[in-house]
Amino acid sequence: MTKLLKWTTPEIALTFVLDEGPVRVTAVRDASRLGGAEPDSSRPLVEVTAVGHGHSSNRHIGSVLGGRLRYADHEETETTLRIVQEEPTTGLRVTSVLEARAGVRAWTEASITGAGSLELTSLTSLVVGLPSVDADLYSAANSWMAENRWSKRALRDVLADIVHDPHHPVPNSRYAVTSTNSWSTGEVLPVGVLVDGPHALGWQIEHNGPWHFEIGETAQGGYLLLSGPTDLDHHWSVELTAGKPFTTVPVSLVAGTDVDSVFAALTRQRRAIRARRPIDDRLPVVFNDYMNTLIGDPTTEKLLPLIDAAADVGADYFCIDAGWYAEGDWWNTVGAWQPSTTRFPDGLAEVINRIRRRRMVPGLWLEPEVIGARSPIAAELPDDAFLTRHGRRIAEKGRYLLDLRNATARQHLDTTVDRLVDEFGIGFFKFDNNTMTGPGTDKFGTSLGQGLLEHNRALLDWLDGIHARHPDLLIENCASGAMRMDYAMLSRLHLQSTSDQEHPLLYATIAAAAPGAVLPEQAGNWAYPITGTTREEFTLALVNGILGRLYLSGHLNRMTPAELDVVRSAVAAHRAVLAELPTLVPSWPLGLPQWTDEWVALALNGPDVSYLAVWHRVPGPSTITLPIARTAIAPHFPTELGDWTCAWDDDGLVVTTTTDEPSARVLRLE
Structure with a gap:
């Protein structure tokens, strides 16, 4: 007998099929479509493989154990649904946990009932059915200095259309996106959007390490599968026993009618899962001395005039970036985190006190997870404090990597942070991470992937501990720019560095596309005007920062009075x-920015006001029409349009620039 379990959040509804097979689920776009959910387009809610229970395919769908799971029970509260399934021959019990936020947040808990054990090699966080794969996929490549490069492709370009009656065999092909290593966004973003006619789904995987998603097709329809690390992709497995359960990484699912509505829903979901503290409401303007300025070479002589200039233009925080601890080369000597005596002859306190006297909060750059091979700390800490393989420390480009599961490693970092806060009154840290771990650590006899997963989770726990001890401390998330731009980190941290890109014209597309991956109020977009x-x-360099968190830099102390007035x-x-900002949602009137687009536009929209940033990225006069509704419009920055004009016609807002060089403007729409 088939029973349908229908469950809704404020913005998405799911229909679960409960019968003699595994629990299956179909994503539904809105409550009005609940009655239209069709069991034949649903997919098993959980896929799982284990040693001795695998299947011959690169796809993670159609698993033997997943097919043998059977509904056991479910529990529903106002905000949470828990569905329990069991597999009788192994004693495997899996519980799918779904939280109602703006969309759905989901993960899977696995355990063993009775004696015995099971070595899992994959376990999904969520699988949902798709009526078809005749859809367009939006996803993003991500790399150092070239972040947030969104693209659109038809799934049929990779998934052959051979599913036709009576020809039942289907291809084993899939569209798979996999991130390896400890940089969760080192090559691709853990975010995607599927648009199929008037219906769209969006998702994100919320993990600060390896992850995987795939889209494919079976005889019953399409599927979307979201997962953390797996054996096939990440050298991951974990032993389950009665006393050793396992929980997957969380994922989020949202729904909409088109690309922009899905990103608006993802924005609301990110706000819903974020652990927002009272200090996070401050939203300060931060000046950082790195980008196109001191580039890791701070000294008292260089910093004092910058501090004064930053205060004069209205900065709230002043962050001293890399190099403040280094007597020479800073790369492979990091780890002690003591101020340099050659850079600061009269002590770092002289610089910090100047920051305070100018009514700004002092900040420091820190790369906590590494110890340079030439640092004295490398010899002082035991091997157990580091990530190891076969008993030897993992060494990457002259650095060792701390294992944050280790109490000695944690104590070293806690002591460092507490000392800097107590001694200097640091109110802001830029936490960087420029070194990848490789596939993981086999310490304690785990698989490499499980060792890395445990370390990733220990890092999150360490961050939670910092916030508990220092509730007024703000922390920026950085990893060679945005190489770890995920919502495991960003659910905890205040600000995200969106790139290390040093060219304002190239930064424009990065900044414009950033709200696809990160909340506007967390998107630290560098604004580094060059005198x-x-x-x-x-x-243009300043426009890059205005619709996000303007992360100010540049040689302000060398600027003319007219330039400072512009700043x-x-x-x-x-x-x-x-x-x-904390209530606005993004849209892209010209579509998601492409790396070489001539015109780029980002809107942040609220119920009463919207802000529109428009960039023209090539030299010479040009005109573009933005398909937006007619409304009152005024220049926001600069306060005069200059060589730009704006006018309305039947197709939308017509923007013209007559200048001979690239340019940008921010408009206010009411």
């Missing part, structure tokens, strides 16, 4: 956006 450049170049105007314009 001596033209007015349009100077302005002050940009900071004021940004503060006006900050007042609305």
Whole structure:
């Protein structure tokens, strides 16, 4: 007998099929479509493989154990649904946990009933059925200095259309996206959107390490599978016993009618899962001395005039970036985190005190997870404090990597953070991570992937401990720019560095596309105007930061009074956006930005006001029409349009620039 279990969140509904087979699920777009959910397009909610219970396919769908799971029970509260399934021959019990946020947040808990054990080699966080794969997929490549490169492709370009009656065999092909290593976004983003006519699904995998998603087709229809590490992709397995359960990484699922509505839903979901503290409401303007400025070479002589200039243009926090601890080469000597005596002859306190006297909060760059091979700390800490393989420390480019499961490693980092906060009154840390771990560690006899997963989770626990001890501390998430831009980290941390890109014109597409992956109020977009450049170049560099978190840099102390006035105007314009930012959702009137687009546009929309940033990225006059509804419009930054004009026609907003160089503007729409 078939029973349908229907469960809704404020923005998405799921229909579960409960019968003599495994529990199956179909994603439904809205409550009005609940009655239209069709069991024949559903897919098993959980797929699982284990040693001795695998299957001959690169796909993670159609697993033997997953097919033998049977519904046992479910429990429903106002915000949570728990569905229990059991596999009788192995004693495997899996519980699918779904939380109602803006969308759905889901994960899987696995355990063994009775004696025995089971070595899992894959376990999904969520699988949902798709009526078809005749859809377009939006996903993003991500790399150092070239983040957030979104693209659109038809799934039929990779999934052959051979599923036709009476020809039942289907291809084993799939569209798979996999991230390996400890940089969760080192090559691709853990975010995707599927658009099939008027229906769209979006998802994100919330893990600070390896992950996998795949889309494919069976005789029953399409499927979307979301997962953390697996044996096939990440050298991962884990032993289950009665006393050793396992929980997968969480994922989120949202629904909409098109690309923009899905990203709006993802924005609401990210806000719903974020652990927001009172200090996070501050949304300060941060000046950082690195980008196109000191580039890792801070000294007292260089910093003091920068501090004064940053205060004069309205910065709230001042962060001293890499190099403050280094007597020479800073790369392979990191780890002690003591101020350099040659860079600061009268002590770092002199610089910190100047920051405070100028009514700013001091910040420091820190790369906590590594110890340089030439650092004295490398010899002082035992091997157990580091990630190892076959008993030897993992060494990557002159650095060792701390194992945050280890109490000695944690104590070293806790002591470091607490000392810097207590001694210098640090209120902001830029936590960087420039070294990857490889596939993981086999310490304690685990698989490499499980060792890395445990370390990843220990890192999150360490961050939670910092916040508990220092509730007024803000922390920026950075990993060679945005190589770890995931919502395991960002559910905890205040700010995300969106890139290390040093060219303002290239940064424009990164900043414009960033809200696809990160909340606007967490998107730390560098604004580093360069003194001596033209007015349009100077302005464009500042526009990059205004619709997000303006992360200010540049040699402010060398600028002319006219240039400083432009910076002050940009900071004021940004503060006006900050007042609305935590409620705004993104859209892209010209589509998601492409790396070489001539015109790029990002809108942040609220119920009463919207802000629109428009970039023209090639030299010469040009005109573009943005398909947006007619409304009151005014220049926001700069406060005069200059060589730009805006006018309405039947197709939308017509924007024209007559300048001979690339340029950008921010408009306010009411």
